[in-house]
Amino acid sequence: MTSSDELAAALEKANGAQERFEIMYDTLRERISMSDYPPGMRLSEEALAAEFGVSRSPLRKALKILEADGLLQSVQGVGTIVTDVDLDELTQVYQLRMELNELVGRLSPKHPDATALARFEELRKRAEALCSEPDMKVFARLNIDFFHAFMRLTDNQPLVEVSERLFYQTCRIWLKMIPMMDFAEEVAIFAGEIAAITEAVRLGDTEAAGHIRRAHLSMGFTRLKSHARQQTL
Structure with missing residues (x-):
């Protein structure tokens, strides 16, 4: 989680209301995705407005968009609650994500340069x-950073925007399911995926990177479903 001092510094340097809004939105989304705000937690508008140093109006705008993203829910008489994640409900989202990941290598792909390769290395x-040293929070942070690095392989902005929204709907499922799985094995598989895509980037083969990402997402979802079934037996 971004420290209070770092957050305050970023907000102070922001150029205008739109940039401050984006910082608030990104910060809240990341806290939800990292389970710093776990499912079921009620968010205090008063406390968040004080932390961000803003009125409730721009804060409510950020909360409304996060609600539209499926990360928050407004409950009358209770307030704004962090939603839970359900694997069955996310099946179609995962299916769409698989197709979109493959499109990264085909729709306005960027030729990876030295900066991109250094990022993946x-x-x-x-x-x-x-x-x-497997660590769940470090795993979650790496998952988010890797997603954003991968999406920088395309210049197709609509593809990036849709993919980002769907990613943040699903990424919390790993933090929920990993205690039931072999965490060290999942980390090793993820490391293998990153290594393979790094090699594709080194070769300048963005299309191969898309195929690799799609395959790993499909296999990961299959493993999640398998472990979920085992828990119901």
Whole structure:
């Protein structure tokens, strides 16, 4: 989670109301996605407005969009609640994400440059370190950072925007399911995915990167469903 000092500094440097809004929105979305705000938690508008140093009006705008994203729910008489994630309800979202990931390599793909390769190499090293010392929060952070690095392989903005919304709807499922799974094995699989896509980026083969990402997302979802079934037996 971004520290209070870092958040205050970012808000102070923001150029205008729109940028401050985006910082608030991104911060809240990340806290939900990292389970810093766990499912069922009620968010206090008063406390958040004080933390961000804003009135409730722009804060409510951010909360409304997060509600439209499926991350929050407004409950009359209770307030704004962080939603839970259900694997069965996310099946169609995962199916769409699989197709969209493959499109990254086909719709306005960028030719990876030295900066892109350095970005993926840094992620690969972080994944290797995570294999040595598995940590759930570090895994979640790496998952988010890797998603954003992957989406920078395309210049198709509508594809990026839709993919981002769907990603944040599903990424929390791993934090919910991992305690039931072999966490070290999942980290090793993820590290393998990052290594394979890094190699595709090194070769300048964005289309291959899309195929790899789609395959790993499909296999990951299959593993999640398998573990979910085992819990009901």
